[in-house]
Amino acid sequence: MDMDRLARYTDIAKNLAQILALIVAAVWTYLLFIRTEVPSLEFRANTSSSLEWHDLDSNRCIASFRVDHENTGRSSYDVAAYRWRVWEYAAPDSGKKIDYIDLQAIQDQAPLMERVVPDEERKAGPFITHYPPGTAFGHNFEWVVEKQPHRFLFFRLDLAVDGIKNKESWHTGSWGVACKDLTNKNPAQSNTVPFPGQAVQPPGYKRDRR
Structure with missing residues (x-):
């Protein structure tokens, strides 16, 4: 009986450790994304x-x-x-x-x-x-x-x-x-010359001379 209870406690502890490891990994991945990837997505x-x-x-x-x-x-x-x-x-x-x-x-x-x-x-x-x-x-x-x-x-x-x-x-x-x-x-x-191969044509404007 004691061995069965110990086995159950061991399984519970193992599962909790795995869940905790997943949470830590997720938090670490999120923080790493915030610190490294998010700034690179700024304009x-x-x-x-x-x-x-x-x-x-x-x-x-x-x-x-x-x-x-x-x-x-x-x-x-x-x-x-x-x-x-x-x-x-x-x-x-x-x-x-x-x-x-x-x-x-x-x-x-x-x-x-x-x-x-x-x-x-x-x-x-x-x-x-x-x-x-x-x-x-x-x-x-x-x-x-x-x-x-x-x-x-x-x-x-x-x-x-x-x-x-x-x-x-x-x-x-x-x-x-x-x-x-x-x-x-x-x-x-x-006047109004895009870079070669990267043409962008803003719609509906005329030459702007002031």
Whole structure:
């Protein structure tokens, strides 16, 4: 009788140990997933920009602000909105041999121009589309600028992911002396060009020249 009871207790203890081992393994696997896999599923992207000046006539040039965006993460996402802004500022002149250009202080001021898309006039636009992992897209935003000496312009684009439309997800910016280092290349030739083999065509937008 005692041997049977001992055998039952032994089986119960064995079963409990197996259950406990399964629970510990499950908790460990979950914690390992939280620490290693979950961060890798966050939205990740590379957003870059460049600025070129194209000669238009004796009094004006075209500012071509090129932006490229690539989903470098492991999760898909939708860009739901974008905002471009332009600031005008003068070069610092303290009399020193070198002066710091504080771009953050410039952006703290009201922009010369800005636009948020979508709005009442435009419901779609470049970059507003679905981005599977590895997908990339590029677009040139263009403005006609008067030629004025010592005039600096800073261009910035913000992209917002669906679900947080009131908060930027990524941004990029470029600045330079207006209408300097002019090129005769037609900026329209590189307008809205996806990366080779990774074409993404946002629906229903037209060329955006401001």
